[in-house]
Amino acid sequence: METPTRTKAVQELSNVVILFAGDSGDGIQLTGSQFTDTSALFGNDVSTFPNFPAEIRAPQGTLAGVSGFQLHFGSVEVWTPGDQCDVLVVMNAAALKANLGKLRNGGTIIANSDGFDAKNLRLAGYIDKQDPLTDGSLANFSVHAVDVTKMTRNALADTALGMKEKDRCKNMFVLGLISWMYSHGLESGEAFLTKKFAGKPELIDANRKALLAGFHYGDTSETFTTRFEVKAAPMPKGNYRSITGNQGTALGLIAAAQKAGLELFYGSYPITPASDILHELARHKNFGVKTFQAEDEIAAICSAIGASYGGALGVTASSGPGIALKTEAMGLAFMLEIPLVIVNVQRGGPSTGLPTKTEQADLFQAVHGRNGEAPIPVIAASTPIDCFDMAFEAVQIALEHMTPVILLTDGYIANGAEPWRFPQAKDLPAIKPPFAAPKQDGDAEKFLPYLRDERGVRPWAVPGMKRLQHRIGGIEKQDRTGDISYEPLNHELMVRLRAEKVARIADRFKPIRLDSGAPEGELLIVGWGSTYGAIRTAALELQREGRSVSHVHLRHLFPFNKGLGPLLKKFNKVLVPEMNTGQLRQLIRAEFLVDARGLNKVQGLPFTAAEIKAAAIELLKP
Amino acid sequence: MTTANEVINGSNAPEKLDYASDQEVRWCPGCGDYSILKQVETVLKEKGRPKEEIVFISGIGCSSRFPYYLDTYGMHSIHGRAPAIVSGLRAVRPELSVWMITGDGDSLSIGGNHLIHLLRRNVDVNVLLFNNEIYGLTKGQYSPTSPEGAVTKSTPMGSVDHPFNPLALCKGADATFIARAMDRDPKHLREVLLAADAHRGTSLIEIYQNCNVFNDGAFEVFTEKASKPFHTLFVEHGKPLVFANGTKGVKLDGMKPVVVDLSDGTTALDDLWIHDQHDGFKAPILMRLFDDPRLEGALPRPFGVLYMHERHTVESKINEQVAQAVARKGKGDLDALLRGERTWTIG
Numbered sequence: 022m023e024t025p026t027r028t029k030a031v032q033e034l035s036n037v038v039i040l041f042a043g044d045s046g047d048g049i050q051l052t053g054s055q056f057t058d059t060s061a062l063f064g065n066d067v068s069t070f071p072n073f074p075a076e077i078r079a080p081q082g083t084l085a086g087v088s089g090f091q092l093h094f095g096s097v098e099v100w101t102p103g104d105q106c107d108v109l110v111v112m113n114a115a116a117l118k119a120n121l122g123k124l125r126n127g128g129t130i131i132a133n134s135d136g137f138d139a140k141n142l143r144l145a146g147y148i149d150k151q152d153p154l155t156d157g158s159l160a161n162f163s164v165h166a167v168d169v170t171k172m173t174r175n176a177l178a179d180t181a182l183g184m185k186e187k188d189r190c191k192n193m194f195v196l197g198l199i200s201w202m203y204s205h206g207l208e209s210g211e212a213f214l215t216k217k218f219a220g221k222p223e224l225i226d227a228n229r230k231a232l233l234a235g236f237h238y239g240d241t242s243e244t245f246t247t248r249f250e251v252k253a254a255p256m257p258k259g260n261y262r263s264i265t266g267n268q269g270t271a272l273g274l275i276a277a278a279q280k281a282g283l284e285l286f287y288g289s290y291p292i293t294p295a296s297d298i299l300h301e302l303a304r305h306k307n308f309g310v311k312t313f314q315a316e317d318e319i320a321a322i323c324s325a326i327g328a329s330y331g332g333a334l335g336v337t338a339s340s341g342p343g344i345a346l347k348t349e350a351m352g353l354a355f356m357l358e359i360p361l362v363i364v365n366v367q368r369g370g371p372s373t374g375l376p377t378k379t380e381q382a383d384l385f386q387a388v389h390g391r392n393g394e395a396p397i398p399v400i401a402a403s404t405p406i407d408c409f410d411m412a413f414e415a416v417q418i419a420l421e422h423m424t425p426v427i428l429l430t431d432g433y434i435a436n437g438a439e440p441w442r443f444p445q446a447k448d449l450p451a452i453k454p455p456f457a458a459p460k461q462d463g464d465a466e467k468f469l470p471y472l473r474d475e476r477g478v479r480p481w482a483v484p485g486m487k488r489l490q491h492r493i494g495g496i497e498k499q500d501r502t503g504d505i506s507y508e509p510l511n512h513e514l515m516v517r518l519r520a521e522k523v524a525r526i527a528d529r530f531k532p533i534r535l536d537s538g539a540p541e542g543e544l545l546i547v548g549w550g551s552t553y554g555a556i557r558t559a560a561l562e563l564q565r566e567g568r569s570v571s572h573v574h575l576r577h578l579f580p581f582n583k584g585l586g587p588l589l590k591k592f593n594k595v596l597v598p599e600m601n602t603g604q605l606r607q608l609i610r611a612e613f614l615v616d617a618r619g620l621n622k623v624q625g626l627p628f629t630a631a632e633i634k635a636a637a638i639e640l641l642k643p
Numbered sequence: 644m645t646t647a648n649e650v651i652n653g654s655n656a657p658e659k660l661d662y663a664s665d666q667e668v669r670w671c672p673g674c675g676d677y678s679i680l681k682q683v684e685t686v687l688k689e690k691g692r693p694k695e696e697i698v699f700i701s702g703i704g705c706s707s708r709f710p711y712y713l714d715t716y717g718m719h720s721i722h723g724r725a726p727a728i729v730s731g732l733r734a735v736r737p738e739l740s741v742w743m744i745t746g747d748g749d750s751l752s753i754g755g756n757h758l759i760h761l762l763r764r765n766v767d768v769n770v771l772l773f774n775n776e777i778y779g780l781t782k783g784q785y786s787p788t789s790p791e792g793a794v795t796k797s798t799p800m801g802s803v804d805h806p807f808n809p810l811a812l813c814k815g816a817d818a819t820f821i822a823r824a825m826d827r828d829p830k831h832l833r834e835v836l837l838a839a840d841a842h843r844g845t846s847l848i849e850i851y852q853n854c855n856v857f858n859d860g861a862f863e864v865f866t867e868k869a870s871k872p873f874h875t876l877f878v879e880h881g882k883p884l885v886f887a888n889g890t891k892g893v894k895l896d897g898m899k900p901v902v903v904d905l906s907d908g909t910t911a912l913d914d915l916w917i918h919d920q921h922d923g924f925k926a927p928i929l930m931r932l933f934d935d936p937r938l939e940g941a942l943p944r945p946f947g948v949l950y951m952h953e954r955h956t957v958e959s960k961i962n963e964q965v966a967q968a969v970a971r972k973g974k975g976d977l978d979a980l981l982r983g984e985r986t987w988t989i990g
Contacts, residue, residue, distance in 0.1 A: 062987050209985075258990035262983040272980060279977050284735050288727075306968035308975030311734050311961050316760040320727035323720070323757075327700070327731030330718060331739075335731060353721050443986075446977035467665075484698045484716040484732075484739055492664070492711050494719030504666065505711065 029240070031204060031248045036095030038103030039199065042120045043112025043136075045088040046078050048192035053090025054438065055196055059209040061263040061440045064253025065094040068554060070102035070627065071436045075293070075376045082136075082144035087119040096252040100554035102437065104629035108202075110195060112136050112169070114145035117153060129163045131198070133191070135170035165244050169194050176234035180227050190231035197235025204250040207232055259442040266405040266434035267294070269441070270338070270364060271301035273412025275308050278334045280413075281420050281452035284309045286328030287336045288321040293376045294432040295338045295366040318346035322363065326350060329359045332483035334416060338364035340432075341383050342373060348391055351425055353495045355395045355519070358471070358479050360419040360454065363397075364412070367431040367550075369625045378625025379433035381550050382601035387427045388579050388608065394516045396523045398422075399579040401429040403553035406441045408434060411576060413449065420454040422526055423478050429578070431600075433627050434551040456481050460488035470503040477522030524580050533584030538564055538571025541591035544641055547617070549575040549605055552598050552628055559633035570637055578605070581612060589615045596620060596640050598633050662687045662694060664714040670705060675826030675852035679773065680712055682829050683742075686836045687713075697740045698732065700725045702749040705780045706773035706852070709744040723754020726761035729768050733958045740840075741767070747774045747788040751807050755787075759816040764957035765844040769836070772849045774809065777858035790935065795857075809849050810949060811930040820846035821930070821950040826853060827866035831877065831946065838948050844956050864936045865944055874936045876943040878929070883915035886943045892916075893932075893942070900928060900942060926950040 039056070043049045050071055061067050070091040079086030093103040105125040111117040113136030124130065137154050153159055154166050173194045177187045196210055210232055218224040239245050264272075278285035287310065289299045303312045311328075315321040318339055325335030339347065344365045354361040367383045369375025387399045398418055402411040408430050415428040457480035460468065470491040471479050482489035491503060499506035500514055536553075537560050538545075548556040553574050560572035573588060575581070589595055589609070597606040598620040606619040620636040622628055662684050670676045687697065697715035701707035703722035710717030720728050725743050733741055750758045750772055761768070777795065778784040784797035788809060792801040813821050820842040824832040832850065839846035851862040864870045876886045876893065884893035890906045892915040903910045919925065929949050934941035969975075 058985065062985060064987060064989060253989070256989050260982070260986050260988050262986045264983070275975075275980060276977060279975070286731060286735050288731055305975065305980065306965045307972040308977075308980070309965060311965065313731065313734060313961070315727065315730075316756055319724060320730070320757055320760065323724040323727030324731030324734070326720075327728035327733075328735045329731075330728070331732040331736040333735040349721055350724065357718070443981045443983070446981065484736060485695055487693070487695050490694050490714055490716050492666075492717040492719065494710075495721055496719060 029246060029248055031250050033250050033252065035097050035251070036093065036099060037108065037203065037249065037251055038091065038093045038106040039108040039110065040089055040091045040106040040120055040123060041110045041195070042087055042089040042116035043133075044081050044116075045074055045076065045086050046081065047088070047112045048189065049088045049090050049112070052192040052196050053092055055210055055213055056199060056205075057092050057094070057438055058213070058263055059200065059205045060092070060094040060251075061261070062209055063205065064256070065096065065251055066099040066254035066256060067092065067094045067263070067438065067440060068099045068102045069093070069438045070433065073377055080144075082113055082115055082141045084115045084119050084145060087116050089116075089120060094251055096254050098254065100558045101627070101630055104631050110199065112191070112195075114141045114147060114153070118145045118147070124162060126161050127163070129165070130159060131165045131167060133169035133195075134166040135168050137166075167198070167238070167244070172234060172238060173231050176230050177227050180230070181223065182227055187227070190228050193228045193231035194235035194238075197232040197237075198239045201236045201239030202245065202248060204248050207236060256440065257442060261440045261442050263438050264405055264409070264441040265297070265436060265438045266402065266408040266430055267297035267366065267436070268301050269405050269408030270402075270412045270428070270430060270435075271298050273409040274302070274334075274336055274362070274416060275305055275310060276409075276446070276449055277413045277416030277452060278310075279308065279446070280449050281334060281416065281454060283420075283454070284311060284333040285336065286311045286313065286325060286333045287338075288313045288315050288324035288328070289338055290315050290318045290321045290343060292318075292340050292343045294368055294435050295340050295343070295364065297435070298338050298364065298366070318343040319350060322347040322350040322361075325361055326354050326357070326359065329354075329361050330357075330484070332481075332485075334360065334362070334420065336362040336364070338366065340366050340368045340376075341370045341386065344383065344386060345390075351397060352391045352393065352395050354425040355391070355397055356495050357493050358423045358519070359481070360423060361425040362412070362415045362419050362428060363425060364415075364428045364430065366435045367429060375625040377432065379431045379551065379627060380600050380623065380625060381429075381431060381552070382604065382623070383429065384578065384601065384604040384608070387429055394520060396520050396579065397425050397427055398523055398526050399427045399429065400577055401550045401575070402434060403548075403550055403574055403576065405434050405437050405439045407553075407576075409441070417450070417452050418526055418529075420452050421478070422476065422522065423455060423481060424523060424526075429550060431551050454481055455479070456483070457486060457489055459486065464488070467502070469501045471498060472501045473518065473522070476525050476528075477518060527577070527580040527583050530577055530582050533573065533582040533588055536572045536574050537561055539569065540571070542571055543569035543592065544571070544594045544596060544637060545589065545592035546570065546572045546633070546637060547575065547589075547595055547597045547605070547609065548572065549578060549599070552600065555628040555630045555633050556598060558630035559637060562630070562634055563637055568637075568641060570641070575605070578608070586613050589613050594618065594640055596637060598628060598636065600627070662713050662715065664712055666711045668712050669708065671856050673855040674705070675775070675854070676706055676709070676773065678826040678829055679771065679832065679850055679852065680709065682832045682836060683771070684713070685833055686840065689837070690840065692740055696738070697742070699742045699744060700729050700732070701744040702746075702754060703780070704746040704749045704778075705854075706744055706746045707749060723749050723752070724757060725749070726754060726757035726766075730761060730764065730766050730957070733766050733768065733956075734961050737767070737958045737962060741769070743768050743770045745770065745772050747772070747776060747786045747809070748778050751787045751809060751812070759812070762813055762816040762818040762845050762847065765819050765954050766958060767843055767956045768845055769839045770845060770847045772809065772847060773852040774849050775852045775854040775858055776861045777854050779854045779857050783857035808930065808933045811927065811933065813847050814927050814930050814950065818847050818950070819844040819952045819954050820948070821926070822846070822848045822948045823851070823944075823946045824848055825851040825862060825866055825946065835948060842951060844954060874941070874943050876932070876945045878918045878920075878945050878947040878949060880918055880920045880948070883912045883917050884945075885912070885915065895928070898928065900932060902940075902942060920948050920951045923950070923952060
């Protein structure tokens, strides 16, 4: 279809934050992610934050059922989904009530007026039929009430769809309207619909009609007098695609398995927010990927251990409660010294906690959460793209050092998306597992499965390798031979050898690098994981204001980068923002004896840049 | 990309093979495990498969030390989880011969969940379930197969738990090979092991194994010369159910098995229940021949291959799907994967 001609003034903006919100059945996530794709394809830098309830279909119209998708897109670099939104699109009264606090003063509200009838107002908790759209309480904002439901139904009047199916197209009307507002074409949305509803021409047709109706409405309605345009961002040259963190993790695992020349076996049990890794991997069986939906979390990791034992790359992923169940098996993998990658897509805890919300409170669990002396390397991804890089590195460490590795991501970056200048396969390094050398005929010497190389790494002998038969297990083993041993001094030796092997993994890390700021100064902000965007945004602003602030973002949490200790000493103050009560801060204090201060938020929500900035300014006060 | 198998060097014809490892066997003197180990070695020798193509995976318990005593590949894993480890191993290495060693506590208590899923998926593995009706390694607590009233260290007044009927449980989980054997009848055990190894899918053998330290004589009514003929029923495919040295048989009275006297000439062998190991409807009844042998008129306990059925293994399907995906989409192109479906260029 042709995109209608412009009839109104166009104003250029550098960046915009839109928050789409509605019932969890309103298709909000789809509208948001579709608009994101269009923005990214256009060349904007983007960052997103999907925020949805744990219930699949919470009671309609209630605050508990509100699903949101925040999108920040710009002609400038964008590092966070935005502290506040410029535009709030709400499908009902509850969505407005739940999100009004996030709208900046003077911001725009686009409201589906049908979602503000007496019932919806009551469910949202507006008392005495008080209607925010008409009672003047929104005077500080620019409000556009649009009867999305009615107009969508009208647009689809001549289709054969039932009323329910027609109403499901409301989100496309909204997408059309917002596309008009921000000067996006509809081609990308149409292409998406054609693919999503392949084989259902009546649904493709209806959704297209709704999409176009929304666009036309913006163009012709007198409510909207101005269109906006956000030009492409000055991003580094190259080829881009959009990627979420969970996709990044999945692709990183496949790429690494390919680079190692191994099959990828993924054992997992469904859990929010990690399941999308399973879904993504299951689509790529032509890469030799074998996915196994196990009967429980323990079987998930144990099947991965079995696969690694068989000479494949074994991987498992979960979130906090599932990781807790895997703990004993992680100890086994550590004791066996076989490669294994364990991904924890963190969510709010403890126990079931906040399944769909984000948190960084499993760091202690990752670093310390096993019986006995069982140090397992822990690394963390900081952005959706970084999930790819860190998943790749997790595999490198696991295979080249014969150890389980824990990769921490979290719900925020797992579901968030950003543009990715994807690499080429040839630019990714080869991965070389330490396979045992074949034994020659006549070599009667016993194979020593725990004879270590200079890095402390043992050889990997896989069933089928002739004359290398050996037995391994969770019981303490004799140095070199791997035979069962209860010798006191041997046990202490083995505990130390295993720990040294893991400590030496730090030898492979690149020198520590500041993300921004001078190499020494007043304040160093130390971050890890998904707080990256907020800390970077705040640090850059502070530096522009002339403050002595630097930012380092840790990807290696155990063992630490060897340069971290010396770096910390070059600053008078250290601030550690975390979405927990201070876990990295305690590790840093314990390891380096520095007076690290914490900025801690445990609300199931990411930091805003403003929060980080305020804490830094406070700490900078003499 | 190579498969895990391709990193392995090729195998030659078997040498004169001795499957025993260099480790000293450390079960208690007199333990039934010795006899089982011996029969497994015999079967391995008879089959002559190269040692490097054989893997033994065990959980935790006395029996789970088994892999250390064989010069094959082996893993002594953690309590109850051997089925899950086996499942992952088989998915990537379907050409290996895999054996799983477990006990009544390991596979019916802490690992019960994994066992039933192993069976329904029909992973190709020989499962030797050493049942001694007691926790031996932890020194004598009752297990999920201990009879009601069992007096043990943890049940000084007698166990109040109803025990599992392990083979009925396995049938409930749609196992494709179900057998029972005993440590004290090595010849029969050997035959059952050979049948299990020949079956493609999960072959489960419950082996009555005497723990002479903590539960001595638990199965003596089935194993001792004097009582054995009257309490055991050795089933053979296509043969009538006969026991007590040919003087008694089992007949189906409708759905109900009844013992009949063969010595008075009133019942012909043809009237007896003829064992059909492929009969999935009669199998559950056979599994239910599980009376307490101390009771008057108790039905005899069946031994041998009680049920066998051909069904695809999960690993064959997993590998089939990989092959299908390759046929449909071509072998994975990493650059195409990284590029995804929608890209744009800045430059």
